[in-house]
Amino acid sequence: MAGYPAKVNAKEGWIIDKLDQEKGREEDFSYSSEYDEADQDTVYQDEYSDDQYLDEQNKTSKTGNKKGLWAAAAFAIPLLTKGKFIIIFLLSKLKFLFVFLKLSKFATTAVSMVATIWIYAVFYGAKFALGFVALLFIHEMGHYFTAKRVGLAVSGPVFIPFVGALIGMKENPKDAVTEAQVGYGGPLFGSLAAVLCLMLYWFTGYELALALAYVGFFLNIFNLLPVHPLDGGRIVSAVSPYLWLVGIPVLIYLMIKSFNPILLIIVFLGLVQVYNLWKKRHDLSAYYQVPLKERVQFAILYFGLVGSLAMGITYTLELLA
Template sequence: MDDNIKFELKEQDGVQIVKNVDKEKAKKGKWAGLGIAGALVAKFFVKLKFLLVFLKLGKLASTFGSMLVMIWIYAKLHGWVFGVGFVLLLFMHEMGHYFAAKRVKLPVSTPIFIPFVGALISMKEEPADASIEAFVAIGGPVLGSISALMCLVIYYVTGKSVFIALAYTGFILNLFNLIPVHPLDGGRVVTAISPMLWIIGIPLMAFAALIHFNPIIIMILVLSVIQLYKYYKDSNKKYYEVERSTRIIYAVTYFGLIAILGACSGYIYHVIPNVAR
């Protein structure tokens, strides 16, 4: 027998019990160790949860932080009401893309605002086909156009000219976005109708670049030409295979939205004086 092993003699209910003290201590030590390990694991998950919350808040902070910066810049240029309204119009446009992407389970980032450029969301993975790409793309102009229409309604209710200016700006911005060139929304929508429509959009964008020289327009024009070249060089056109009924739905939505935006912006320009001039 090992002389180092310690025993303890106790009496319980008139019966003498011999306990191995070292064994009992080892058992207690084992449970204590498991308790400490459990506490450490719980602490780790608490910290991990906090980190996940922090990362989510970080994404929201980047969205609303850039949003506030953009509001401040445009407020300095055109007043606080227009500055806030203009950025909200951009926000609603991007949230249209965001909600559409969530609907088809396509992971995307939250909106980021870039002064004098606009706002954007980035896709974390490519769409499976042209139909999904078009669905996400059309979401922005749809919600953006509804937001601009709401500004028009607010103008008629309040009579404040800043809201008719916001409505006109919203209509024009969404109409511009529907030009059928990649990477604008219009270029992505017509991917599901016919990529051949890019051929119409490129001259339109070139004309816009000549009339209003702008580095952003030049960049879009270059990217649209590259996209058209890649389309013709790619022998596999499976990505662009969309059912005829789906093509018709996108065509009606796309051209119908262009007609509505054109009519609304034309109405403001010709009927309501000294607003769009």
């Protein structure tokens, strides 16, 4: 009996060993299971952390986008504001450009006027040059304002040294009466300017004013010679174009007595105008058809101004002597 228990004990020991081994395996398995669960929890926690990270990144991205938008707005608003001010600034400058363009039609007048004054100043002195060109300017502005009053489109005066000045007619007068009105405006204004120079001499005794008065009277009476294209030739168109035949011989006499190429040009243009009138007399009959009353009025105005200027020349010559 004593041997059996030993065997039993041995067998029990083996069983115990087996049980211990199995228990160890179970413990190992349970440990590994716990480890796996821990790993799973860790992985889950890691995955959860990744989601949190993504959420935080999204929040950060949104915050960054908002900051970017605010930064862009902070940059764009001043830029747009500056752009607005730049546009306003440019428009304000363009306003002066528009004014300049509006006034540019007188640019040729100003430039030619200054150039003529400078050239005359070289030969006759600055004071006389300034006064003489002023007389020419007033004469031409008489044509300009009269043309505007009767509805004709004209340009500003253009000055040509040693020739005179003229305004550009952008359209022809509709009849001889309109042409005579525009032609009369220049000598009328010019004669009044010469009278003002004479009055200046009366009140101040300034001899240059007296000299300018004489020049003004002479300049305007010369322009009243009844020869086209002078002012006198245009005025007598409303009286009788045949008066041109009187003016041409007078100009030829003046040219022979004191040769001047300008006089030669005027004589040539006058002869051409007479020839054209004779050649197209039937076509132009309506243009020169003026009522008798208006013919008489223009005759009185014309010869009255010629006589007044002749008296002014005589008077100033006596004072200059």
